[in-house]
Amino acid sequence: MTEPVLEMKGISKEFSGARALVGVDFRLFPGEIHALMGENGAGKSTLIKVLTGVYHPDAGQVTLDGEVVRITSPLQAQKAGISTVYQEVNLCTNLSVAENVFLGREPRRMGAIHWARMRSDAAQLVRRVGLELDVSAPLGSYPLAIQQLVAIVRAVAISAKVLILDEPTSSLDRSEVEQLFAVMRRLKEQGVAILFVTHFLEQVYEICDRVTILRNGALVGEHMVAELERKRLVQLMIGKALGELEELTEHIRPAVGKAMIRAEGLGRNGAIAPFNLDVHAGEVVGLAGLLGSGRTEVARLLFGADHADSGKVLIDGEPANLRTPNAAIERSIAFCSENRRAEGLVPELSVRENMILALQAARGWTRPLSTEKRDELVARYMKALDIRPSNPDLPVSSLSGGNQQKVLLARWLITQPRLLILDEPTRGIDIGAKTEIQKLVVELSEGGMAVLFISAELEEVLRLSHTIGVLRDRQLVSQIANAPEINADRIMEIIASGAPA
Amino acid sequence: MMSPAMRRRLPAVVTATLLVAMIVSGYLRYPKFDGQAIYDLFIDNGFLLVAAIGATFVILSGGIDLSVGAVAGFSTMFAAWLIVRQGWTSWLVILIVLAIGTLAGLLMGAAIHYLEIQPFIVTLAGLFLFRGLCFVIDDNSISIRDPFIAGIAEARFQLPGGTSITLSAFIAIAVLAVAAYVLHYMRFGRQVYALGGSEQSALLMGVPVARTKLAVYAVSGFCSAFAGVLYIFYIQSGDPSIGVGLELDAIAAVVIGGTLLTGGTGTVLGTLLGVLVFGMVKTILNFEGTLSSWWVRIFVGSLLLAFILLQRLMVARKTPAPA
Structure with missing residues (x-):
């Protein structure tokens, strides 16, 4: 079995007395898509925010590539190799696709931005996830689904180790979700560890290899998706049988x-x-x-x-x-x-x-x-x-x-x-x-x-x-x-x- | 159907067309309208151009700076006071005024960013403060008789066809070139655009938002003071009421030049076009001779309204139709 690229151990986090996370363990393997499931308030977003450096955990440690790391800010998380794509696209629609991919890391020649190289590099990155775009067109001229894929291209271009997708599918239609999944599969083949948060059970079964379930801030379990029945998954999430429904x-x-x-x-x-x-x-x-x-x-x-x-x-x-x-x-x-x-x-x-x-x-x-x-x-x-x-x-x-x-x-x-x-x-x-x-x-x-x-x-x-x-x-x-x-x-x-x- | 990139440039294209039409009709209508009239556009509007360049940075970043005219006016008064009343060396004084303008912009930027106050309010306070300081120095204008200043003010370059251009106009054009380079070819410039696109996104994309915002207002403060220095070369005196309303002319020129008031879209070359259109309106009314100078305002006002409507139209069409 391969070593996990990222491991979180005993993560706890409290907000003014309310316990959001209690001793949660979590790991991500390279080349795997890992679903994080749980009800609202189960601690999913808190865990992700700890992972991306928005929150600092009260206890526990994070290991990346076998080394203990302290993640202090989103920027540092990015540099360490953890990139996040949020539900709302956080890119600048007024800039071109190429600029969005490279903002802050523009290729330069003698101190000046090398536009031609930036465009050709961006076009190459975009093609690598199977898209054909005019990278010099403003991002805002593309539909939301494409913008989301561009956000993924940017995230992967910055660091190809761990990619967190926080409910990316909630505003996409069926064919757009397909497109996103195609990109995810490609990245998986390239060895990226993907953390995928979604509310849709079907999507977990369609694309994910492994699932971690949280309830009330605590770890319920980690399972291979193929070995977990749907009914059982729902039961684990809500902590009671479906009878009530x-x-x-x-x-x-x-x-x-x-x-x-x-x-x-x-x-x-x-x-x-x-x-x-x-x-x-x-x-x-x-x-x-x-x-x-x-x-x-x-x-x-x-x-x-x-x-x-x-x-x-x-x-x-x-x-x-x-x-x-x-x-x-x-x-x-x-x-x-x-x-x-x-x-x-x-x-x-x-x-x-x-x-x-x-x-x-x-x-x-x-x-x-x-x-x-x-x-x-x-x-x-x-x-x-x-x-x-x-x-x-x-x-x-x-x-x-x-x-x-x-x-x-x-x-x-x-x-x-x-x-x-x-x-x-x-x-x-x-x-x-x-x-x-x-x-x-x-x-x-x-x-x-x-x-x-x-x-x-x-x-x-x-x-x-x-x-x-x-x-x-x-x-x-x-x-x-x-x-x-x-x-x-x-x-x-x-x-x-x-x-x- | 226009491509999105074309549509973004539409206002600048309209402005350029308008400018060419004005120049051609001026040439056909007035026998005295010659090449020199075109150079005079740069000579008479150099300070507006520089002020508008600063305003372009601020507006691109999604902000606004109302202190431009007051900082420019203060720069003329303070420089005049130092040179004439205190006997300081003029070139050193110019550097000092530029530094003060930059610092003023930096402080206003800091208030806007760290105290989270509307730029409108902070720079309005800046306007009152610096305009007030002008009159504290003196109620009347102070004329400067300084060989260095006079030398620059009177320096003219002869151009073919018996025309000439002042050094000040050259300086203004140089500032424009530097600004264009910074905005297009430096990371700082692209960060200004990102900030104007979405501050939240820019932050999450790792743009140093605080530094960029402070720098933008510092650039505007520097340009305001620079506009004041060009005023000094233009009129060779300090005047407490000079530059009143300059910020509004600058904003008008920026908007007419195709920069969106919401930030994120526009160029300094567009701003140059806006300034030249502004100047052409004045020139044509001068040549006409019989009209009150207030017609300049009326015309620019209508133009501004037309361009704001054009912007509105662009933004409306950019949002995709609901499914």
Whole structure:
């Protein structure tokens, strides 16, 4: 067996009393892709930040190539041979591809930057990972996926020993992920040790050789991926059996009574063909369909974010004019957008302020909430949703993705909506937080709330919904009542054939 | 469809076209508009060019410097005071003023970086401070009668066709050449661009952000003082109210020259074009003779607005359409 290129032993780290890492061991082998798995808050990012010199561990040591090293800064980590590519591309889009690869290490001739050599060297490096780019074009003219690959090219050009990829796939589509994986495989063949952080189990099984699992800041185990069953991996991550998730299906029951909201022939040119849709109080209606099939468009029409060209909306049997989101909010409709960063949360504001935003907006600025009322509401929902860390004064941007999503949910729940529209509420968050949000949806519907649940994950839609609407090519092609015999394959068939059930 | 690289150069191309059009129409319309008029552009706008070069560094890095005119004005007053009232050697005084300008820029840069204060505020404080100091030295202008200064001020090089150019204009062009080299061929220059692109990314890519930012404001301070020195050669005196609004002219020239106010994109050659367009507007209105000099402002204002809109358009088109 080959020697590990990097070994971390007994790493511990505390933040003002909270133990983020407790005696964690971790190793990386050359020519291997190693997945680091764990729920949000399990200590993955802390471990990576220790490895890249952002944090200094309270105890433990790091060995690189058999020598003990002290990593004090990201720059020093880079020099020692550890490079990181973050989820958000940290390059300069105004500079050319070649400059981004070489910034700070430009080849020079007599003190002046040797542009011709920089370009030819960069072109060569880019080709080595299987890309064909015009290296003198500004980086910003390429799509995000390519920018990410350029970040990898830069990282590898600086030091080819250890490459850390921190959730690089979360904003890439399928073909872009393929491209990234191709690059990763090439680097692996060249003997680079790759640490790969992802939330997607499938990707672990597709590309990784070895996996290390963390839970609550402690090491759970290191396994070869090929010898570890998926179910077992999830169990190791969340520390309990999947039973809890499966229980949820028991709650399915038929909807009764009059529709809380009804869309009749509602449609918008170029966005979604006219459709009829009922959502009852206490009912979860799931929308399934491929990306771009019109799922979000349905939600936007019901929330008044877009104008309908045809049809009408009835609320409790009465025609309602939902021209603007404000009109919808007044009618107790809440919409959690899929893009929580861009459309939902205000990153600079605190958790408390973000949570209270929608309620205050609904009341108007002339009727401010009292401090006690506000603190009480915030405390109640932070507890109910188990938002961590439980400090309402932190800026919301410092929370993990799953907890940010919960803050957004809390914002709408505080307004006590009758219809809650959730657009991809579980995307990009880990399996533990996912389960919690799913449980919450079930609880809310049992409490009488109508929920419109949109998700790209069919399993999730099947598990939660009473009724499933299937979308295809911007058309609501089918609405079926959920039943035990309905499974993902059946839904896929409908999506594929476009035939109503 | 334009290539992205072309699109980035579009404002500079528009400015160059505009400049050529202005020169051609000036040549056709006014019989007295000859080669000398072109050289006069450099002679009469040398200090603006140097000030605008400093502003280019700052704006490329994503910042702004409002103290340019005040530092230039102070440089003329302090130099005049040292030479005339204290009897110091003039060439030494020039070096001292340049050093003071550089140091002032460095301190403002330090306040901006380490105290995390908006550059707008810090350099506004610098503006008030140095303009105030001008009037502390004297309320009136101090004329300088110094052989060294007079020698440089009156030095002219004869050029073919009976035209000539001053040494000051040459110096301004030399500063331009050095700045172009620094920005394009030195690591420091590329770090300025990286900083203007994204400070966060630059930091993570290992750019010495603190050093670069301080250096950028030091360059601007140096250029401001240098502009003051060129003023001295131009008018052979120190004047407490000279250079009022110079920073705004410089920023206008930089923007007209195609540098994005958000930082990261632009060149000093573009800035030269911007300064020349600015100068041409003045020249043409001079030749016209009947118009109030305030028309220069109105025209430059409209031009600036047009270019800002052009920038807006570029930035808007750069963001990819949502899927």
